[in-house]
Amino acid sequence: MAWNTPGSDNSGGDRRSPRRRGGGGLDGVIDSIRGLFGGLGGGGNGILRWVGIVFALWLAFNCFVLVTEQERGVVLRFGQFSRVLQPGPHFKAPWPIERVTKLNATQIKTFSDNVPVLTADENIVFVEINVQYRVSDPKLYLFGTRDGDQMLQQAALSTVREQVGRSTLDTVLGARNALAVSAREQLQKSLAAYRTGLDVTELNLPNARPPEEVKPAFDDVNSAQQDKDRLISEARAYAAQVVPEARGQAARVRTVSQGYRTAAIARAQGDADRFSLLVDQYKAAPEVTRKRLWLETLQQVLADNRKIVGGDSRQLLYVPMPEKGAARPAASASGILAPEALAPAITTIEQQAQESARSGRAPRPAGREEVER
Structure with missing residues (x-):
């Protein structure tokens, strides 16, 4: 470019055009x-x-x-x-x-361990501990104690040893839920006293086992306990089945007896009323009432006995007349039985008079004559 080219500054200053120095667009x-x-x-x-x-x-x-x-x-x-x-x-x-200093206050931390503990009955058992906790107070967690997590671990082991040491071996092996609840409450009190700023959300004792040297004996004890529980369950099931049946039978017998009592009382009252009416009828007409009672009694007695028809003193004929609905008697081998085998002989009034005359006694009156007399 020439030194004196129009539009240039010969003083050696900024050679940009006035438009560029104006700050237009991106260059500005x-x-x-x-x-x-x-x-x-x-x-x-x-x-x-x-x-x-x-x-x-x-x-x-x-x-x-x-x-x-x-x-x-x-x-x-x-x-x-x-x-x-x-x-x-x-x-x-x-x-x-x-x-x-930022802290994660919602994170659930976990501590697990398996420690040997001596029970109240002087037995050693290995107890598994599982603790879940979180930070509840950031200030106490940072400045209340030197190391809150380490303090919680030591306090958890101490609390579990204390609770298990007060219980028997059977309780530790079979009823650990109550121990876990009491241990959690005690651990929370200890953490509050130590100013750790931690909150225990869960404490479990998921497993407790004896030492390996005596494990077979404990397995036998557990098997016996399981057999005991099984037998108790079966007995309860049997009782649940038998007791309702016995109660139902007792209720049925009670109902039948109450019905029989009611029927017997009603029958007795009816007989008493009937007897009172008969007394009144007998006072009004004694002969007629007596004869009617005799006929009714005779009809009832003869209806319940077998029927015998006699023509004379030597010929008897037995007529079997079974009741309605009763089975017919089985026939004998010959099909015919002697009248003496079927019914006793019946003597007539004349034969009784002749026998009485021979013996010198008066003949016995018949039933009808005795009634009329």
Whole structure:
């Protein structure tokens, strides 16, 4: 380019066009940023500007704190506890004035161990411990004790040994739920006394076993206990089946007896009323009533006995007349039986008179004559 070309500055200054120096478009933005930082050439003012910007950014990021939903922020002012930050955005004084320590307050921590314990009846048993806990107070967790997790482990072992040491071996092997509940309550009290800031959510004793040297004997005991429980269950099932049946039979017998009592009372009252009516009828007509009673009694007696028809003193004929619904008697081998075998001989009135005359006694009156007399 020539030295004196139109549009150029011969003084050696900025050769840019007036339009470019005007700051239009992207070139204007770049020129503004370049002017803010004092150009690229570097100098005292440029370095100070860069230091100021870096300090401003550091101060902004250092004063802003974001606490998530699972965390809690503990603020220390010159190394001393100041406050606890809840979930959300917060501002604090810059370091080294204030410092924030974040803790996960919702995380469930677990501690498990298997320890030998001596029971109250002087037996050694290996008890498995499972403890679940979380941070409930961040301030106490950080500053209440030196190591809250280690303190919880030692307190859990001590509490379980104490509870198991007060129980017998059968209780430890067969009823550990009650021991776990009491151990959890005691452990929580110990953690509160030690100012650990921890909360026990669950304490279980899932397994308890004897030493390997005596395990066969304990297996036999457990088998016997299982057999005992099985027999008790079977007995209860049998009782549950038999007792209702016995109660039903007792109720049936009771109902039948009550019905029989009612029927007997009603029958007795009916007979008494009938007898009273017969007394009244007998007073009104004694002969007729007596004869009617005799006929009714005779009819009843003859209806229940077998029928015998006699023609004379020597010929008897037995007529079997079974009751309605009764089975016919089986026939004999010959089909015909002698009358003497079927019924006794019946003597007539004339034969009785002749026998009485021979013996010198008066003949016995017949039943009808005795009644009429």
